[in-house]
Amino acid sequence: MTFDQFIQNLANGISLGSLYALIAIGYTMVYGILRLINFAHGDIVMLGAYVAFYGVVMFMLPWWVAFPLAIILTAGIGVIIERAAYRPLRSFPRINLFTSAVAVSFLLENLGNVIFGGRPKAFERPAFMDIALQIGEASVLSYTPIIIVTAAILFAILIYIVNRTKVGMAMRALSKDIETTGLMGINTDRIIMFSFMLGSALAAAGGILWAIKFPQINPLMGVMPGLKAFIAAVLGGIGNITGAMLGGFLLGVVEIMIVAFFPDLSGYRDAFAYVILILLLLFRPTGIMGEVQAEKV
Amino acid sequence: MLPKKITLNLFSIILLIALMLSACAPAATPAVNSGDVPETGDTIVIGVYEPMTGSQAAGGQQTMQGVNLAYEQKGTVLGRPIKMVLVDNRSDKAESATAMTRLIEYEKAVAIVGSYGSSNSMAGGEVSEAAGIPVMGCSPTNPLVTEGKQFYFRACFIDPFQGRVMAKYAFEKDIKKIAIIKNISQDYSVGLAAFFRTSWKELTGSEDGIVADVNYQDGDQDFTAQLGAIKDAEAIYAPGYFGDAALLMKQAREMGFKGLFMGSDAWEAPELISIGGSAAEGAVFSSHYSAEAATTAASKPFVDAFTAKYNETPSAMAALGYDAYMLVVDAIERANSADPKAIRDAMAATKDYQGVTGSITINETGDAVKDAVVLEVKDGMFKYLSTVKP
Structure with a gap:
């Protein structure tokens, strides 16, 4: 592999990784607070992409209106799902909540099949994202750096919210102990709702960027990214936001590099990515950034 | 407290039913x-x-x-x-x-x-x-x-014939360097790639012309790593389904691939053109039938x-x-x-x-x-090129 090819693969790996990272944050936030693996999260990614698609195609909105609007609407859908399918079950055993999450996932996928149709749709990239950039021998399209920069900005906003604002402080407190936080006069329902909103907004952004990178959307498009992002979250240490980002980048780069260095293994890249995951979890069960938590009594 | 618990229980039951129904709805x-x-x-x-x-x-x-x-x-x-x-x-x-x-x-x-x-x-x-x-x-x-x-x-x-159709097409177009990219989760794709290779060997006497043979699997959307290795080929033979093929062609062109795309009958779907866009232009593939060449x-x-x-x-x-x-x-x-x-x-x-x-x-x-027909993507339409006898 030449140096140019290496740079090209690195750029592709990082842009794929930043999408995994965006989606992984939603998993990790919800898990950190509710100890719930929100299996419908991947389908929120799909909804985000479809809302943006219909905004552009059906309502003729320019992308700079349609995309933010899609993010806001999808965040709203995330809140509705939390309100309808998770909050009523919160006091029940974890397994109920988990089953409900799987149910929501199936529901969204099948609703997608019925409403949007099972056939893939072409997602138009805004023109400025389609400019070829030449790096030596290699060429990437302008959407690659745009995805990376957008993701970086969203990460910065998220880190600011979590670490520097009151609601962020409440979220962190909730992840330690919901009941005690409630006793301190914090409206836990609202904070949980806010976490879902934030997670879904990032998922929608991830979905739109995913559709820009792979301009074909279908009702099952969220399944694979959702699964990979979940793995990225576990890799980074589930419950830890910085860990989710790191896990996402790591997974994206490793996936691309395995195929780039060993083209013969190209059909088995998931297998190799997951072998790495298993090894990492064997030697570091809490993930890269995860802390060993004392069991709560 | 009790009635609320019961409603909640009911809610979870309804959700469970929804799960079962939606899981097998289609x-x-x-x-x-x-x-x-x-x-x-x-x-x-x-x-x-x-x-x-x-x-x-x-x-x-x-x-x-x-x-x-x-x-x-x-x-x-x-x-x-x-x-x-x-x-x-x-x-x-x-x-x-x-x-x-x-x-x-x-x-x-x-x-x-x-x-x-x-x-x-x-x-x-x-x-x-x-x-x-x-x-x-x-x-x-x-x-x-x-x-x-x-x-x-x-x-x-069947595919031994279909693989031969495109191998012959490439041979007659005097293409010297072909890369194969196939979906290893689909018997269709694996089979066609193998039949293409066999026919190529029959036609040219060696497999030298096939410069690369790389894989992807169901659900893959990123082909950049595979394409990085095969960019220099004169043609890419990608016997997979239309959705994969459309993304693959797009990404190959974005990475600067200038050659010919060749495919198979599973390419024949409007999505190949709507998703592939200008990248799909000029692509050729084998298929079963063309309304232009009704027999x-x-x-x-x-x-x-x-x-x-x-x-x-x-x-x-x-x-x-x-x-x-x-x-x-x-x-x-x-x-x-x-x-x-x-x-x-x-x-x-x-x-x-x-x-x-x-x-x-x-x-x-x-x-x-x-018979098989060879179709070409031209001006956003599938155009009939030729008929190949078994």
């Missing part, structure tokens, strides 16, 4: 196209299993356009009404076996049409073979679909009826769906019985049937031997 609510067919004991049930959702949905839906038209034209056989039942196999092998079981055991189908996708058909074929119900495949081209099967037939040619007496009326109904020209998948359904009805007529075994024997004896895709004779392996 299979449990077949889009029965029964029209005004009366539900009598006399009804003959023809089952259809096709991918209506999932990654091959476009193929299944195109096929159903043809099947539905055929059913409209031919809704009775032996003086008895036909009830056609469609079950979605969701582009999935396991779902295909389930769909087949459902058609046979619950719907009591005496004969089956389907499915787009060789892997789907192979999974379904195991079930139909065990149950002794005859199946007429519309477009599954992998040889293994009918190999060793007494009850599986097909209206299309039999049945071809013209079919194109007219199809255009009148759907306001578009029929694709190869639609034409094969039409032929497959008509072949089943023809077999029932010749068997003069709705007994699956008798229908099977009549199907196996199909000779010189004048289908819309050509003259169909089922050979000893259960396959049709037919």
Whole structure:
């Protein structure tokens, strides 16, 4: 592999990784607070992409209106799902909540099949994202750096919210102990709702960027990214936001590099990515950034 | 406190039910196209299993356009009404076996049409073979679909021939460096890649011209790493489904690939062009049929009826769906019985049937031997280039 090819693969790996990272944050936030693996999260990614698609195609909105609007609407859908399918079950055993999450996932996928149709749709990239950039021998399209920069900005906003604002402080407190936080006069329902909103907004952004990178959307498009992002979250240490980002980048780069260095293994890249995951979890069960938590009594 | 708990419990039960229903919704609510067919004991049930959702949905839906038209034209056989039942196999092998079981055991189908996708058909074929119900495949081209099967037939040619068609095309275009990229989760794709390689070796005397052979799998959307290794080839042969192919072509062009894209019949879907955009322009692939090169007496009326109904020209998948359904009805007529075994024997004896895709004779392996066409993407349309004889 030449140096140019290496740079090209690195750029592709990082842009794929930043999408995994965006989606992984939603998993990790919800898990950190509710100890719930929100299996419908991947389908929120799909909804985000479809809302943006219909905004552009059906309502003729320019992308700079349609995309933010899609993010806001999808965040709203995330809140509705939390309100309808998770909050009523919160006091029940974890397994109920988990089953409900799987149910929501199936529901969204099948609703997608019925409403949007099972056939893939072409997602138009805004023109400025389609400019070829030449790096030596290699060429990437302008959407690659745009995805990376957008993701970086969203990460910065998220880190600011979590670490520097009151609601962020409440979220962190909730992840330690919901009941005690409630006793301190914090409206836990609202904070949980806010976490879902934030997670879904990032998922929608991830979905739109995913559709820009792979301009074909279908009702099952969220399944694979959702699964990979979940793995990225576990890799980074589930419950830890910085860990989710790191896990996402790591997974994206490793996936691309395995195929780039060993083209013969190209059909088995998931297998190799997951072998790495298993090894990492064997030697570091809490993930890269995860802390060993004392069991709560 | 108690009533609230009960409502919550109810809520979770409802959710559970929703889960179960939604998990099997497409299979449990077949889009029965029964029209005004009366539900009598006399009804003959023809089952259809096709991918209506999932990654091959476009193929299944195109096929159903043809099947539905055929059913409209031919809704009775032996003086008895036909009830056609469609079950979605969701582009999935396991779902295909389930769909087949459902058609046979619950719907009591005496004969089956389907499915787009060789892997789907192979999974379904195991079930139909065990149950002794005859199946007429519309477009599954992998040889293994009918190999060793007494009850599986097909209206299309098979992949050893289809692989040769494109190898010959490349050879005649004097292409020296070809890269193959295939989907290792699909028997169709793996098989075609292998047959292409064999034919290439026969034509050129060596495999030197095949400079790379790389893989991807179902669900992959990022082909950049694979393409990085094969950018310098003069042509890429990618015998996969239209969705993968469209993304692959787009990414290859974005990375600066200048050569020719070559593919196979699963490329024939409007999505190849709508998603592939300008990257798909100039791509060539083998297929079963082109309305521009209609061959039999049945071809013209079919194109007219199809255009009148759907306001578009029929694709190869639609034409094969039409032929497959008509072949089943023809077999029932010749068997003069709705007994699956008798229908099977009549199907196996199909000779010189004048289908819309050509003259169909089922050979000893259960396959049709037919011409292939080569199509090119030109100005956002599939254009007919040439016909290749077997």
